[in-house]
Amino acid sequence: MNVEVNVEEKLYQNRYRIDAGRPHIRIKQPDLCKNDCKSQACTFVCPAGCYKAEGNRAVTLITDGCLECGSCRIICHDHANVDWEYPRGGHGVLFKFG
Amino acid sequence: MRERFDAIVVGAGPAGNAAAYTMAKAGLKVLQIERGEYPGSKNVQGAILYSDALERIIPDFREDAPLERHIIEQRLWVLDDRSFVGTHFRSDDYNKPPFNRYTIIRAQFDRWFSQKVREAGAMLICETTVEHLLMDGQRVVGVRCDRAGGDVMADVVVLADGVNSTLARKAGFHPEIQAQNVALAVKEILFLPEETIRSRFNVGEDEGVVIEMVGKITDGLVGTGFLYTNKESLTIGVGCILDDFKNNPKRTAPYAMLDRMKQHPSIAPLIEGGEMKEYCAHLIPEGGFFAVPRVHGDGWLIVGDSGGFVNAAHREGSNLAMTTGRLAAETIIEARAAGKPMNAATLKSYKARIDDSFVMKDLHKYRHLPQALERSPQFFSAYPELVNRAAQTLFTVDGVDKQSKEREIRSSFRASRSLTGLMTDAFRLWRATR
Numbered sequence: 001m002n003v004e005v006n007v008e009e010k011l012y013q014n015r016y017r018i019d020a021g022r023p024h025i026r027i028k029q030p031d032l033c034k035n036d037c038k039s040q041a042c043t044f045v046c047p048a049g050c051y052k053a054e055g056n057r058a059v060t061l062i063t064d065g066c067l068e069c070g071s072c073r074i075i076c077h078d079h080a081n082v083d084w085e086y087p088r089g090g091h092g093v094l095f096k097f098g
Numbered sequence: 099m100r101e102r103f104d105a106i107v108v109g110a111g112p113a114g115n116a117a118a119y120t121m122a123k124a125g126l127k128v129l130q131i132e133r134g135e136y137p138g139s140k141n142v143q144g145a146i147l148y149s150d151a152l153e154r155i156i157p158d159f160r161e162d163a164p165l166e167r168h169i170i171e172q173r174l175w176v177l178d179d180r181s182f183v184g185t186h187f188r189s190d191d192y193n194k195p196p197f198n199r200y201t202i203i204r205a206q207f208d209r210w211f212s213q214k215v216r217e218a219g220a221m222l223i224c225e226t227t228v229e230h231l232l233m234d235g236q237r238v239v240g241v242r243c244d245r246a247g248g249d250v251m252a253d254v255v256v257l258a259d260g261v262n263s264t265l266a267r268k269a270g271f272h273p274e275i276q277a278q279n280v281a282l283a284v285k286e287i288l289f290l291p292e293e294t295i296r297s298r299f300n301v302g303e304d305e306g307v308v309i310e311m312v313g314k315i316t317d318g319l320v321g322t323g324f325l326y327t328n329k330e331s332l333t334i335g336v337g338c339i340l341d342d343f344k345n346n347p348k349r350t351a352p353y354a355m356l357d358r359m360k361q362h363p364s365i366a367p368l369i370e371g372g373e374m375k376e377y378c379a380h381l382i383p384e385g386g387f388f389a390v391p392r393v394h395g396d397g398w399l400i401v402g403d404s405g406g407f408v409n410a411a412h413r414e415g416s417n418l419a420m421t422t423g424r425l426a427a428e429t430i431i432e433a434r435a436a437g438k439p440m441n442a443a444t445l446k447s448y449k450a451r452i453d454d455s456f457v458m459k460d461l462h463k464y465r466h467l468p469q470a471l472e473r474s475p476q477f478f479s480a481y482p483e484l485v486n487r488a489a490q491t492l493f494t495v496d497g498v499d500k501q502s503k504e505r506e507i508r509s510s511f512r513a514s515r516s517l518t519g520l521m522t523d524a525f526r527l528w529r530a531t532r
Contacts, residue, residue: 005354010286010377017135044349045340047284047379067379068140070262071282074275074381075344086133086264088244090225094139097287097331097376098204 007049011065019091023063025050025072026083033059037079042072067093103129103252105430106241107220108228108265110137112416113402114258115211116155116423122220124431129250130220131243133227138208140260142380143416144285144324144333146308147202151417155424156214160196164206166328167306168197171299175364177313178486182364193305201306201326201333203287231255231269231398237441238269238397254397254440256426258419261381261403263391271398272391277341278472279385281321281410284352285335288372292330298368299327310413313482315359317350319343320471320478323359324413325368332369334360337382339472352379384410387465393452394445399426407457411464411531418457425451463531470530474523480514481523 027033033040034057042051048065051072066087073084086092107118110132118130134140146169152159171188192198216222223243232240232249240251259265261280266272290298299307311323321338336356343352360369383389383406390407393400401407402419409418429448430440438444452458471477488507492500511520 005357007353041344044351045343047352069379069381074277086227089133089227090135094135098142
């Protein structure tokens with residue numbers, strides 16, 4: 001499948017009001033992703049590419065592009081390592097069309 | 099904000115708006131809380147509006163609702179990598195008002211619906227996230243918002259907070275959603291000149307086409323694609339069961355799947371030149387009948403996606419949302435008129451109402467479908483390929499006699515799946531949809 005996709009380019013079209021310094025999703029224990037999670041499925045399932053697999057097997061999360069779907073929380077069922085809330089009222093993605 | 103309401107509705111999507119509108123219209127003191135900047139700003143749908151469910155709430159909605167195109171043609175495509183076999187159903191009967199369904203743009207439609215809710219007398223506060231329910235023992239007595247002094251009390255709380263069902267989950271009314279019970283869908287809106295859409299899809303002004311797709315576009319995962327015509331834009335998207343995305347050995351990202359779909363030789367010419375102005379993702383509760391949680395209790399009711407009310411087989415959701423919202427409201431109105439307390443025993447009649455409506459009847463009819471599809475991934479990869487190869491073999495004129503071609507087609511099916519396998523699949527699908 002030779003499709004080079006840059007999800008940032010897609011997200012660039014969206015409107016967001018970022019709650020600076022207050023991410024609404026957190027990885028509870030980063031070491032758990034590194035040591036106990038083989039698949040690290042969040043790094044390819046997240047439709048906004050918020051989760052990145054780093055070279056040292058760490059998973060980093062930047063929620064700025066989050067589309068608030070909830071997939072990451074649900075697929076992390078076995079480890080329950082995602083602390084997931086909606087953004088504060090009025091923050092996060094603001095769909096123009098939806 | 100220690101004001102007391104007859105009812106609080108959390109969320110301003112189709113379910114929440116239907117509930118708030120119906121209750122406000124009946125004279126109840128209703129507070130509706132929405133976390134988006136405006137109603138619709140957090141909401142994502144394909145989106146098709148089915149008129150019937152809305153007509154039962156706002157009969158004259160066509161007068162001012164923002165509608166894109168009424169659908170006159172339904173296409174169903176089964177795709178492999180280079181071709182598709184499809185059926186098209188087009189009828190001029192769908193050009194006779196009142197129209198049966200429309201494409202809509204949810205950010206605009208939800209805003210309109212919300213305006214109606216406020217005109218009916220409900221109070222709406224936006225930019226406010228409900229953090230959790232306020233409980234008195236087992237009983238829901240109000241909500242806590244993320245504002246200073248944000249506790250609000252009510253006799254009953256209608257949970258229309260969407261597919262993640264955050265509030266009921268936090269309150270322990272039901273466990274976490276399972277990945278095999280939701281589909282993750284991504285979509286883009288592509289803008290094109292109005293006349294380009296008309297000529298490409300062979301439709302007149304205000305007429306629209308819906309294309310539902312199944313096959314290799316989902317890379318072997320259980321899922322579907324869609325392409326809808328709006329007035330001056332197209333919506334294109336693809337969704338698969340979340341558990342399939344998670345376990346896919348190819349580790350395909352949803353947006354990569356969508357981009358590949360956009361490059362399909364049968365799809366690319368339809369969307370060519372479209373200017374992408376938004377990219378969305380959303381979960382769709384597709385677990386069906388067996389995944390519907392308990393939807394009522396002491397002081398609370400669940401409506402819409404939050405209760406898993408989606409008929410995945412028929413791509414219906416917003417109509418189930420509006421219907422459950424309306425039925426919840428009617429339950430509350432009737433209980434209040436009878437002077438009954440809003441406890442589980444009273445609100446049980448909501449369950450009876452949805453059981454008696456098309457909502458649970460349809461979910462019940464297709465109750466085995468999710469499991470049947472889960473166990474037969476060949477419906478999404480092997481069969482689409484076989485059907486397309488068969489068509490190509492049959493329609494290619496190359497000097498080979500037709501009987502030999504038929505034999506080749508038959509053996510291609512058996513080579514890919516044993517006769518027993520074919521029969522089992524047919525039986526499973528029949529049993530799951532009868």
